[in-house]
Amino acid sequence: MKLLQAGHRVALVDRSGDALSEALAGLDADRAMPLCLDIASPDSPAALDAAIRVRWEPASVLVNNAAISPKHAGKAADLEQVTAEEWRLVMEINVAAPMRLAACLIPFMRQQGWGRIINVSSRAGRSIANAAGPAYMTSKAAVLGITRSIASDYAQYGVTCNSVAPGLVETALTRAISPDLLATIRARTALGRGGEPEEIGAVIAFLASHDAGFITGACIAVNGGAFMC
Template sequence: MTETKHPTDKLAAVTGGASGIGLATVERLHQNGHEVLIIDRDESAFAVAEKLSSPSLPVYAKIADLSSVDEIARCVESIDEEFGGVDILVNNAGIHPKQADGGPFAVQDITLEQWDLVMNVNMTATFLMSQWAMKEMMQRGWGRIINVASRAGRMYMPISGSHYAASKAAVISFTRYLAGDCGPYGVTANTVAPGRIKTPLSDVSGLGSSQNLHEEFAKSVPLRRVGTPDELAAAISFLASEDSSFVTGSVIDVNGGIFG
């Protein structure tokens, strides 16, 4: 057993924690009593951390572009030095490139460069961050890894690009195997698969009013609305908690009931 150098009980790291689902997750985990570390490429992460921090329960921020293997290596090295690893890791950072008019890229229009970028941020970063975090979690005998996939990784969605969908399907499959490898050491790994959630990522204003598009989409959702970032944070919070102690390798669909 290695000793964590940081006094916190359970430190949670959230990638992409400066916006949308990640930000709601940071707020929730902080409300649950965790010290939280935001990892984001956007420098607004510092202001978010400052705003949420309290003297007894800090929120930290590190800037890293997770599309870069070198930046990931630099980032996790500095986390190891400062905190001695993390207890909870939420791999949430993700991108979904769209056409200028807000529509998805068809397979025939995706360049190798675009393909690689989506895979690097959505999948390779999830793999590298999990591989790093699980080692210390396994030594400590407790850990939670929660990966954010998408409904697009579960089924065909005309509004999604195939690179995005493939990366999210890979996240789901990867997480099952991750759960298999870290389970014997007391570490769980699960996926959440959001449906349409109102965040900057799903804002396709290029196609007209984003609100109207959300309303149009909502007609096909059994609960007749799109989701909120906090509804994702609630599922992630459960998976990060002791309450989910016998849940691993699972996918929680948070999509208002839309499965077709």
């Protein structure tokens, strides 16, 4: 929503058609395009790029926001419980997919001399996390490394890459956490509440703007004071 308000056209990607329909409700159909793709598939970046080029021009802004954090009875698997398949799936969606998407879209950004890549990491990638296990925490730390790598390699072409590290945000993903643990996380947050998706979106929209042109390789904490640095 914040990107649309800032004047961007937005392609929304999800593997669920129902989720896309819900997200598109009330949005301008001329400026918001649904793409039903599974980003875990290595073929999805090329399909996304082709679909955007058919309807609009190639993408100048990429927001890597999709991620998973598997829960078991409201809690994450610890080191002794996490399975090889769960580890693989988390890394595929949270780490490999953002890398593939950036690799696919960045040639046009480089060619035109301007681009914005915003990777959504997490407080769990920077500090101790109450509701995240080793797979999720490792994946979100990796996102910070990807961000710095892209930022240093492509700054010379006018392409910036930054990350946003949210704390607790009130979303469907959050509702998979046990109520007692949710209450504990909110109590440990200086503002005493979880964030709203729009509050994260506002920071992403800024990083996607021309005004953020001198910011690259940064990690912006948006966590209500749960982790201060």
